[in-house]
Amino acid sequence: MSGIFKCALRAAILFWLPHLAWAQEQLRAGVAKTVVTPDVHKNKVYLAGFGHNRIATGVHDNLYARCLALAAGGQILVLCSVDVIGLFYDDVLKIREQMKVQAPEVSHLIVASTHVHEGPDTLGLWGPDPLHTGMDENYLDSLDSQIVSTAVRASHSMQAARLELSRDDHPLLGMLQSVDRPPIVKDPYLFVMRLTSVDAGLPIAVLVNWSGHPETLGGENTEITADYPHWLCQYVENHLGGTAIFFNGSIGKVSTLGNQVALLDRDTGQIAEDHTWRKAELVGTTVGQLVERVLKSSETAAVDSILMRKSTLFAPLENDHFRVAEAAGIFSRRKPLYTDGKVDSSTIPKELTGTGVTRLATGHDLQTEVDYIELRSSERVAAEIVTIPGELYPELTNGGITRYPGADYPDAAFEPILRGHLKSRYQFIFGLGNDELGYLIPKAEWDNQPPWLLGRPQRWYGEINSAGPDVSGVVLRGLVELIEQR
Template sequence: MRLFSVTLAILLLGIGNALFCPSLLAGNLHFSIGSAEITPKVDSTQAVWMAGYYPGRAATSVHDPLFARGMLLSDGNTKIAIVSLDLIGWSYPSTLNIRERLPEIDFVVICSTHNHEGPDTIGIWGESFIKRGVDEKYNAHVERTVVRLIKSLNQSQQPVSVEFAKIDRPDLVQDSRQPIVIDPTIRALRFRSQIDGTTLGLLVQGTTHPESLGDSNTAITADFPCYTQKRLQQRFHCPTVYVSGAIGGLMAPPEVGIVDHNGSPVRLTTFAYAEAYGNAVADSVAQALQSGQSMELTPFRIYRKEVAIPIDNPLYRLARSLNVIRRISYEWTGQPESWGQPVTRDFRPERAAAVTEVSLLQLGDLTVLGIPGELYPELVTGQIPSPAAENVDYPDAPQEPHIDQLLGDAPYLMLGLANDEIGYILPKRQWDREPPYAYGRGAPQYGEINSCSYEVGPIIMNAFSELRQRAESPAGEP
């Protein structure tokens, strides 16, 4: 009888532990975070062509390492990996390569910070305009590194709670294209251990291009996100994954107003500026998290859509014909949902298209938008001129759905350059390539030169609208 009582007590204790242990609760959020270095080797044997600004900028040194920083989330049924690369961009075909090697992960998101001080991973910043700048072995190395990182994260999951926070810092964003529209909101997630409450990791969405070093720098660096993550590591004793948000339309760090730890102004295009600016972003995150709100991030629902976008940009078309950009393109049929046969030497349609992906992740109460390029803030806030500015090319173009309209007051994060880099995504009625030009200008503004087509904005935003409708439908089926 005594043996039975002891056995029963042990059994009941085990049941109690199963009921109250966070790791065993159904639908509980599990999390892991980590990083892996992806710094290219800079020596005299082979040039490392740096991305951004102009071709012919070869790296001469390494100031600080580049990383793939990632996290893995699980709701008990579905696993989602989010990885951010300290790179200019990452192509959709390469993302698909990584996904194929990770069948155990339900959805993989590969973002880029859009770092202008790392190696060319796209092709258009080589030795000259007609020479490809990608080191194929390096890109393959990044793919393998990301796969290994995610596999390691899959072995170290633990239960967490989450807090969401945001803060507006318009003083940290500068727009040099008219009309002046910014998204000033820095957004962040804080993951806490359900065992002891310690902070295990942060996900931070910033607001500007990582280009504080400028076009004369030839030292490999992760730019200001390096300092943002260092500062947050010191403050919270945990890793951070930093992603860019709506940085299209020339969102950049401001030329003035940034001061160092002594309160002295620092000059743009210096490492002192990158550090001061990165620290300012980190301090904003820390301030926001002081009033962070608890949030339920389960269950997961994944919505994605492949769409074709026409490649009308003459420079992109030339780059493809010269094999500077190596990416399969297809006949543009006029319909984003369907595309024609692949373009070959023998089949060259009048208009070609690239296939990309738009994604919407519904993580409990949080919506996470996967944007395959550099979204203009106008397509977040809806601040699109109405009526259109005089002399734009498509003044009567309908206004695209915008994010604040689609999501209302619901909390969200944007993952810019997610799974692809298709360039700028701007409202069609702001397209201005042909004279006469808007705002009394004698030349076009910068922006369209790095966009595939005037049709990209409507295609991408209509895709988001469709995904949002699917998420809100009674069935909510992915």
């Protein structure tokens, strides 16, 4: 038995049983959104996602926290999406604590980040230099509170609702995703949920699940924007009504940048270029149009219960950059390390190539969580939601893990493939759900030491922003355990 498997077994599994027949009730839904853009004139705002010391100079469009509350069978589930680069698990735990006080009737709360690369540094990694945080703790505390108040407002506004489900898996959707690290596997599936009020027939919300890094503006831009999710939500709200909520999906190595994503700008007759507002607008608007189109063939689901399961996991950290950052206080104690299930804040001095002697945090694991949700209709699984605490490589979602010469663990076992274990036609995957552990890379493709995969002269991008080669296995085995639990 591998150490990792033992690690997964240490997981504490909590779950709620599906409702009993007597508790049956009609689906209700409520929604709320709040502007969470930081004030760039009051404080220095370090922008996340590219290099260090990129300071916001203005606001192009607002960042939002958006929450959808769903109730059925005596359970209330709240799904929140926030336009930031990521939120650590400890923030989500704090948000849930506040929720318990303000809305104790809520059964479960999920908080995912859209991963915008043109918003405030909520992880601390993009400050003035590698040893100083870019995180503004006051902003982050107020963001946590704003997420809570948005979730509470959503749950307090619930009304009887009709649910429609849609899925678009046309092969051409892959043309909106760029992948340049082998294997070239994408996740070109668009999943949509629409909630409409039963009484008035008015739109409540449209939830969109699509995969792609919101990084179209690139590292030179200094104006805050939600990138393509801004135009996506705007299109959906203008054309379909209600509140749009976007959840990013399996976004490991999936980008809007590069000429694989070639969208015609009708104003110029040219393909819109990277790092332009126009390309971000075209990506968002195009996905919005696809949402509108696919809803024309939606399926109505009479959801009468919600099954919710979650598992707390410990994943081994094997990235010295993160250990240095932890010891330097970059994460502002919002991402503690654990050893044997207990917080471990110890550090040691260590000689590192190029940086001399520096301090390294020595705790063994990161604590995180995976969730599995079923929206059920007369015992049938109508739709599923899973949370991924990071950026999942699409071959872990759809299959296609490949052994290449140069891999560090050429004989590593393949992790379970997520969609192979899901049961319904509507498989919502919420990337950066409740945590951000960076890239989740198949162990067989892990390549942190030369020779590089396929004889490339330089390293592939990926491992530097991953917690380690065993994290994807811990996460996926944890999820499969939840999915298959009886």
